[in-house]
Each structure stands twice: as C-alpha cells, then as structure tokens.
Amino acid sequence: MPSFRAAHIYALVASTKFWRGMFATLIFIAVWEIVSGIGLSRIPAPSAVALTFNDMMRDPSYWFSWYLSTKRVFAGFLVAMLVGIPLGLAMAVSRTFYGIVFPVFEVLRPIPPLAWVPAAIIFWPTQELSIDFVTFLGAFYAVVINVIDGAQTIDVRYFQAARSMGSSSWDIFRRIILPGTLPSVLVGATVGIGIAWAVVVAAEMISGGGSAGSMGGAAGGGLGFFIWNSYVGGSYTQIVVGMISIGIAGYISSALIRKAGELATPWLRDQ
C-alpha cells in the first residue's frame, strides 16, 4: 500500500512531534560542535565524525564489522528465542518443571553475560561460538522471564471459557496459552535483542580479534572490536562512528521486531 505509506510519512513530517525531535537533535549536535570546537572536550566534533563516517562508508572492513556483529546478535538471539520460548512455556504450564528449573535459572540469571566471557572462551571450541553463546545468554533471560510472566498472567476466565466449551488440554495450549503469551514474547524479544547488542559489543572488545582490518581472516572483529581498535590506534573519530553505528544497528533490530510483532498480533493493532 504505497499510498498509505506516503500519507503516513507526510503526516509524520507535518507533525509538531517530528519537528520538535529534529530541533532537539540539531541543538544537541550544535552544542557538541561548539564544546569540541573551543577545546572543552577531547571528543571529536560532529563535523570531523561526519567526515570519517563518509570515509568509512566506502571501507569494506567497516561493513564487515557490521556483518560480524549483526550475525552474532541474530545467532544468539534466535537460539535464545528457540530455547527460551519453549522453556518459559514449560515452566509456566508445569508446576513440577517450574519447581525443578526455576531455582537453577534464578541463580544463573544474576550472573552478567560478560562474566561468562572467559568461561565461554575456554568451553567453546571457537571464539565465534563463545561470542554467540554470550550474546545468547544476554537475550535468553529476558525472553524466558517474559514468557513465564506472560503465560501466567493470562486471565483465568479464558481458561474457564475454553474448558466449558469442551477444549482439550492441547486445544487450551494451542488456542489460549500460545496466543495469550505472544504479546509478552514480543516484549521479551525487544528487550532481548537490545541486551544482545549491548553484550556483543563488550564481548568483542574483550575477546579481541586477530585482525580487524582484514576481511574474513582471523576470528574476532565486529563493531565492538572496531571501536576498541580505533581507541588503541588513536583514531577518535572512528570511535564515535562505531558508537553511532551500534545505535543505528540496535534501532533497526528493534524496529524489525516491532514490525514483526505488529504482524503477528493483529488484534492489538489500533489500541
């Protein structure tokens, strides 16, 4: 529906909210420029960052960093969803299973994913897998907690109504619990992918990389390593470029999940 989209964008651009946001962003950039310009801060000025950004856009190794980090985030995130959703549902549905698994889960959960980095590097055969694993952990807890909560807070009336109408346990699971939990799954996914980005960057910094500049060579790399390497190399504008890149990547990931969520839960539209 292109006409709908165009109208949508037009409405956005015409809104006060949009211009207020633009204005605030411009003010922020202006203040930053001035502060850097008069030497109050060693953080590079936005104009210098913009120039570097322009250079980086033409640098394949920069895009390869994007690729590596994105791949790790989505690998960890997808496995977290695949494992976390069934686990959360099982814990919500079965008291026994909950009683067995939840205590273990609650002990492991407060351990920050980054504290797992050394153990992960030792345990997993490749560095790539260990970063994927740490990213997985970051998303995993958010997904599981939200799934449990979502399934447990489904209104009892729906179960009663379904049972009155002759539903089997399988019907109740499939037709009540699954759709009833879906909105919470999406919340877990949105939070989870945010944590996955936070974790992947730090994990890349810690685990380092053979060679950031070379493509497909040694292990490591990624946007986290890109920032770290820029820091070590003294290229301050590149640090900021890396930071902004992560912001953009995180935003795009969340937007994708939100969009998928809207499609998956048509009953929550316009509410």
Next chain:
Amino acid sequence: MSTLPETRQAPMMPGEPALRRSGSRKGEIHIRNVVKIYGSEESGVRAVDDCSLDVPAGEITVVVGPSGCGKTTLLNAIAGFHSITSGTIDLDGEPLCGPGRLKADPGPDRIVVFQNGALFPWKTIIENVAFGPIVQGRLSRKQGYEKARAMLAEAGLRNLEDSYPGEISSGMRRRVEIVRALMNEPKILLLDEPYRALDSLTKSVMHEALLETFDRNQVTIFFITHDLEEAIFLGHRVAIMTTRPCRPKKILTVDIPHPRDYSVLTAKRFREYLDETIAAVHEEALKAFAAGERER
C-alpha cells in the same frame, strides 16, 4: 433486531435441524443443601450455607444479593470451576456434584457469560463464535463458520465477523458472547452480572436482546445481578439471597408474561415487585455493610 422474522427459519445447516430450538429443552437445576467454605472447616469463610434453590427448565431465574454475598460461588459450582464443601447440584436429574464428587466437570451443557467478558481477544468474532463446536469436533471449521455466521445474523450482529473483540463496543461484545454460548447448544446459560459495566442505555438494549434470544431459543437462564430492575424485568423468578452465608431469603415469582418489552418498566405491578424486592435486599445490604465494618 427488525430483521428477525425473516431470518428465523431461513438459515439451516445441511443435515442439521433448524437453528430454532424445540420447546422441550431441558436445563433444570436443583441445588440442595450446598455449603461452600473457603479455608478450613472450622475457621474458614462460609460463603454459601445450606443453600437450596431450583432453577426450572426454560425459565429465567435471577439471583440477586449484595456484592460479595456468594452468588458467584454458586455459579462457579454449577459451571464446574470451583468445588463445593457439601451438598448436591443436579442438572436434569443427573448429579453434577454431590457426595464423593465435589467438583463438577465444566462442559458445553452449561456455558458461563462472564462479568468482564471472556471473548478471546486474539480471535476474530467469527473464530470466537465458532470455537465451541469446532473444538468439540461436532462441526468442521467450514460448518462452524457457516453456523456462526447464521447465528450472528439471527441476533442482528452482521458484519462483525472479521473484527477482533477489541474493535467493537462492550455492548456488542456481550451480545456476541451470548451467541458464542448458544453455539454450544447449552442446556443452561449462566450469566454472571454480564451487563454490570455497561451504561444504562446500552443495558436496556442488552436486556431486550437477551429476552429476544430467550424467546427464540427457550434456553434456561441462571442470571446473577445486583440490579433489581434488571432482575425483575428479566426474571420469571427472582431469588433474593441473604448475605454471607448465601442462601435464598425470598423467592419472588414475577407474574408478568413473556415476551416482555420495556413498557413493563412503568407498569404498576412492576413497581410493586420492585418495592418488595428493595425492602428485602436493603435489609441484607445493611447486614453486609455491617459485616464489612466488623472485618476491617
């Protein structure tokens, strides 16, 4: 609602009898000496005590009483959502619960319409309405949808099929929910203050729609409310309950012939019934209030 007469006989399922139900429907409930104690036998809260009540087949029996008096406990016991402590509940002579079996099995012969509504928000109206017969395996999905469409049309609820419950008004949702209940061909409908949250104008529309549905289906109705006008307007019989523990204090037979319409509300007899009920309920309300004061 003006479309009713034409649609009455028209929608028929292949190999199915007409949607209009026969007059010989069952749905008679006998409640005998039912006790429900929440908590332990000695120190628990006695919500229902030695309660006996008959719900005659093909009639609307309305139960009124102050909030928290235990009416809903009774309904939940009939529906099979909660157990009772002792006593018996029969449906058409078959025990639902009694000695040795204190919790009835929920089933499509007794469908509840809830106070806050329980249409599944993630299913469209047609999916909601066709839910029962499809999960029971009585109808295929296609047959279920066809019947649901016919039943919705019969109730004057066309063009809502593909909406989600969140997209229609709360009054519409209640009416759809009653259609969904009827799709299960229940012997008795259990309505738990279904119109409580509605404004009085919507309520009056709901009442007329419910009475129309009743006249068309002759399904037995067990209706809980604390709105006295509603009780007398709808009910063949109105059971006024005592406050905790709950048992009938007075059973009023409302001798106004069905089908009723809103002109009944201004009739002298209606006012007399109302006065009689108000007196009885007020006494209980005072007791409930005093009991509440003591608990605080």
